[in-house]
Amino acid sequence: xxxxxxxxxxxxxxxxxxxxxxxxxxxxxxxxxxxxxxxxxxxxxxxxxxxxxxxxxxxxxxxxxxxxxxxxxxxxxxxxx
Numbered sequence: 696x697x698x699x700x701x702x703x704x705x706x707x708x709x710x711x712x713x714x715x716x717x718x719x720x721x722x723x724x725x726x727x728x729x730x731x732x733x734x735x736x737x738x739x740x741x742x743x744x745x746x747x748x749x750x751x752x753x754x755x756x757x758x759x760x761x762x763x764x765x766x767x768x769x770x771x772x773x774x775x776x
Contacts, residue, residue: 713743713750722753723760738763 705711714722720730723739733739739759742749 710753712753713745714753714756716742716749716751719751719753719756722756 711718716730717727719739720727723730725733730739734741740751740755742751744750
């Protein structure tokens, strides 16, 4: 069974609990290499090892994402004027 077939086995209302590295990165809106950096420095959780697979727990990613600092910057873009 291919990954796409496994993902399609779930109804849209039931997102997968375990995410691959690429899925986890996409889930939080960063590239896989940035996600690797976040895992290395502890801002994102480490993967769970299931045999040879590495899987990230979506719930732990949510908690880690909620804990990231909120950098509030001036969002004013002069080109919008």
